[in-house]
Amino acid sequence: MKKIQDPQQLAQYIKLHDLQDYMDSDLFAMASLQSFEKEEHLIQTGTTSEYLYFLVDGTVMVYSYSSDTQNICIDYAEAATPLGEASSLWGLLPKSSVKAVTPCICVSIPLKQYRTILQQDVRFLQNICQLLSCRLNSGVSLANSLTEPVETRLAKFILSHRDDDRFSFRLTTCAAILNVSYRHLLRTITGFREGDILEKHKNYYIIRDFAALEDLAENLSHSTK
Numbered sequence: 001m002k003k004i005q006d007p008q009q010l011a012q013y014i015k016l017h018d019l020q021d022y023m024d025s026d027l028f029a030m031a032s033l034q035s036f037e038k039e040e041h042l043i044q045t046g047t048t049s050e051y052l053y054f055l056v057d058g059t060v061m062v063y064s065y066s067s068d069t070q071n072i073c074i075d076y077a078e079a080a081t082p083l084g085e086a087s088s089l090w091g092l093l094p095k096s097s098v099k100a101v102t103p104c105i106c107v108s109i110p111l112k113q114y115r116t117i118l119q120q121d122v123r124f125l126q127n128i129c130q131l132l133s134c135r136l137n138s139g140v141s142l143a144n145s146l147t148e149p150v151e152t153r154l155a156k157f158i159l160s161h162r163d164d165d166r167f168s169f170r171l172t173t174c175a176a177i178l179n180v181s182y183r184h185l186l187r188t189i190t191g192f193r194e195g196d197i198l199e200k201h202k203n204y205y206i207i208r209d210f211a212a213l214e215d216l217a218e219n220l221s222h223s224t225k
Helices: 007-016 111-119 121-147 150-161 172-176 182-196 212-219
Strands: 001-003 032-036 041-043 052-058 058-065 071-078 081-083 098-101 106-112 198-200 205-207
Touching: 001 121, 007 032, 007 106, 007 205, 041 111, 052 111, 058 081, 058 106, 058 172, 071 081, 106 111, 150 182, 150 212
Parallel strands: none
Antiparallel strands: 001 032, 032 106, 041 098, 052 081, 052 106, 058 071, 058 098, 198 205
C-alpha cells in the first residue's frame, strides 16, 4: 500500500463517484488516497483493518476459505464500492479477505480517528444498512449458485462480462470468481469451443452461438453440435 499525496486527485475521485452522497460528514476532510498493487491485500481475515475504503479505480475480489482451505469467492467489486463496512467499521475481525485483482486506488478513511464520527452519521448508516442488505441477498445467491453446474456458472459469467460478441476476461481470475480450478475451467471452455459456442482467438473468445449460451445459463439441456 502506498499513500498518494494529491488533494486535487482525491477531490476528483470523490466527485466522479458521488462519494459525498454517502454521508453528511465532510469526506474530503477525513480521507486520503491509497494505491495497491495487483495481488496485494486490502483486508485480511482475522485482522481488523485500520481503514474504511471506497474503491475508486481497479477491481478487487472478496473471498474466504472453505473447510478444505480452498478460496471461495464471495464478491467481485469494482468502483465505487465501500469495503470494510461490515467488520472494520465496528472494530470486528473480518471473516473474509479483500485482494486486489488489478492495481487499485482507494479513498481511505482512518478508522481510529473517524470511527465514532461515521457511527454517528445517520445518512452514512442508512446507506451502509442498505448496502449490507444487498450483500446479504447476494450471499444467498452465491450459496445457490455453487450448486449449479460449472457450465451454467460460466455461461452466466460470459454473458455478464462480454463486450458485444467478445469475451476477454482473464481466465485465472474467472476461475477464482467461479470457485473452480483453472484446469476445470479450461476443460469447460474447451467443451464450449467443441460445441461451436465459443471461438478461440489470440487473447479473447468470440461468442458464436448466443442462444446455446443463454440455454446453458438457464441450465437447460443442450447437446453440442
